[in-house]
Amino acid sequence: MKKHDLASTDAHVQKGQLAKRVSILEAAADVFCREGFSGASIDEIAAEAGVSRQTVYNHYREKETLFMAVIQDIMDRTNGVLFSILATFPERADNLEEDLAAFAVRLNKSCICNQDAKFIQKLIATEGHRYPHLFQFWREQGPGKTDRALAALFARLAHLAPLEIDDFDLAARQFIALIKADLQMGGLFGEAPSDAELEDSARKAVRTFLRAYGREQKTGSLEAQH
Amino acid sequence: MKKHDLASTDAHVQKGQLAKRVSILEAAADVFCREGFSGASIDEIAAEAGVSRQTVYNHYREKETLFMAVIQDIMDRTNGVLFSILATFPERADNLEEDLAAFAVRLNKSCICNQDAKFIQKLIATEGHRYPHLFQFWREQGPGKTDRALAALFARLAHLAPLEIDDFDLAARQFIALIKADLQMGGLFGEAPSDAELEDSARKAVRTFLRAYGREQKTGSLEAQH
DNA sequence: GACGATTTAGACAACGGTGTCTAATTTTAC
DNA sequence: GTAAAATTAGACACCGTTGTCTAAATCGTC
Numbered sequence: 001m002k003k004h005d006l007a008s009t010d011a012h013v014q015k016g017q018l019a020k021r022v023s024i025l026e027a028a029a030d031v032f033c034r035e036g037f038s039g040a041s042i043d044e045i046a047a048e049a050g051v052s053r054q055t056v057y058n059h060y061r062e063k064e065t066l067f068m069a070v071i072q073d074i075m076d077r078t079n080g081v082l083f084s085i086l087a088t089f090p091e092r093a094d095n096l097e098e099d100l101a102a103f104a105v106r107l108n109k110s111c112i113c114n115q116d117a118k119f120i121q122k123l124i125a126t127e128g129h130r131y132p133h134l135f136q137f138w139r140e141q142g143p144g145k146t147d148r149a150l151a152a153l154f155a156r157l158a159h160l161a162p163l164e165i166d167d168f169d170l171a172a173r174q175f176i177a178l179i180k181a182d183l184q185m186g187g188l189f190g191e192a193p194s195d196a197e198l199e200d201s202a203r204k205a206v207r208t209f210l211r212a213y214g215r216e217q218k219t220g221s222l223e224a225q226h
Numbered sequence: 227m228k229k230h231d232l233a234s235t236d237a238h239v240q241k242g243q244l245a246k247r248v249s250i251l252e253a254a255a256d257v258f259c260r261e262g263f264s265g266a267s268i269d270e271i272a273a274e275a276g277v278s279r280q281t282v283y284n285h286y287r288e289k290e291t292l293f294m295a296v297i298q299d300i301m302d303r304t305n306g307v308l309f310s311i312l313a314t315f316p317e318r319a320d321n322l323e324e325d326l327a328a329f330a331v332r333l334n335k336s337c338i339c340n341q342d343a344k345f346i347q348k349l350i351a352t353e354g355h356r357y358p359h360l361f362q363f364w365r366e367q368g369p370g371k372t373d374r375a376l377a378a379l380f381a382r383l384a385h386l387a388p389l390e391i392d393d394f395d396l397a398a399r400q401f402i403a404l405i406k407a408d409l410q411m412g413g414l415f416g417e418a419p420s421d422a423e424l425e426d427s428a429r430k431a432v433r434t435f436l437r438a439y440g441r442e443q444k445t446g447s448l449e450a451q452h
Numbered sequence: 453g454a455c456g457a458t459t460t461a462g463a464c465a466a467c468g469g470t471g472t473c474t475a476a477t478t479t480t481a482c
Numbered sequence: 483g484t485a486a487a488a489t490t491a492g493a494c495a496c497c498g499t500t501g502t503c504t505a506a507a508t509c510g511t512c
């Protein structure tokens with residue numbers, strides 16, 4: 001009955017309260033991802049969050065509510081990160097291979113290596129059929145938007161660099177596919193590639209991409225007849 | 227009630243013992259994949275198999291035994307299919323784009339659209355950490371072997387066709403990545419692409435691949451100076 | 453038709469998880 | 483300091499699942 005007053009709901013809600021909310025959310029993400037929805041127990045989540053079970057029920061009415069909140073939270077975060085990385089897409093044509101490779105490394109680090117992103121992928125695989133609307137939303141707001149944004153970036157780049165792209169959406173999808181080629185499998189097993197591997201893999205992917213879509217020299221070198 | 231294919235199930239259900247084994251195995255695959263290990267109940271599996279619960283326990287001592295048997299069975303089947311498709315890799319250089327695209331369609335149909343393959347992928351994501359040895363085995367015998375075999379096939383092809391490949395393993399991985407570029411996402415949601423989409427997607431992937439690795443004409447067209 | 457093996461339905465105990473409740477304790481706000 | 487709010491531990495009823503057991507029904511084969 002005390003929670004009225006101006007600005008009641010936001011900023012100065014007890015920080016203890018908010019800290020616990022976050023703690024629960026993080027622990028729940030961990031456990032849901034590790035055990036799946038049915039495999040995860042509230043007790044386990046509460047323990048990992050350093051909180052009593054009742055507090056969990058206090059913040060989130062039931063297991064499913066908590067699960068939804070976890071998904072929503074992770075989706076927001078990963079989407080934000082993703083678009084901040086898209087903003088670093090190269091804007092000049094000099095050193096294109098170098099710049100694209102560096103961009104690819106950044107993208108891979110946040111899509112393949114990042115815990116949150118892996119959570120989402122796993123949860124989609126396991127619980128997608130149970131909450132189709134939630135994941136449809138993710139698909140449209142996440143990869144859907146990302147692909148289109150990346151396509152636009154390639155379109156702009158094609159003006160500045162010797163690139164011959166007729167279908168920008170296709171090029172964007174293929175770019176993403178190529179830079180993930182070496183890492184997907186390891187990702188399934190939770191293995192984290194080293195920085196050197198990331199670098200190397202991105203470089204090779206970009207080289208192939210530029211060979212396919214570059215307008216001029218192949219491999220940047222001379223060329224012997226066959 | 228069973229919408230499954232495979233000659234084994236329908237018609238004469240004599241062979242009671244073996245038929246029931248198969249029936250249980252198929253139902254278990256269905257349910258485990260749909261619900262995950264902890265979400266799947268023996269009762270549900272028994273019902274879907276048209277069998278009493280006790281019969282399930284009779285054939286497979288406990289839930290985990292049944293789970294292992296399912297994995298093993300699916301792994302064997304998918305591996306067999308995969309290698310039979312690898313055997314259809316093009317062996318001539320005339321009509322290369324056409325032949326490679328057709329090969330890609332076959333590969334996609336059995337890797338992305340095929341139920342069994344999706345089961346494995348999903349189960350690896352969900353239960354991989356619980357049975358690492360099992361999935362390590364799959365990784366080595368499945369994708370590991372496939373990639374190497376495909377690399378060898380490309381190596382042979384490079385002798386016959388105007389291809390300039392210096393790293394055959396890389397080329398194989400990139401080929402696979404490209405042909406899956408358009409289908410992965412839909413696959414996560416259980417959507418099945420039409421034959422036309424499969425064709426189109428494969429064609430575009432192969433075109434990019436050949437532009438990157440082909441020795442001569444780019445798109446077979448003219449060329450402007452940059 | 454008869455016999456042995458298989459399958460079946462149902463009951464059963466043990467277990468673990470969910471979600472509720474209460475009473476005591478701590479934290480936060482004023 | 484005090485009062486309100488949040489947190490805690492614990493007990494609780496309820497439900498679903500696992501795996502076992504038994505007695506009846508069915509199947510396969512001779």
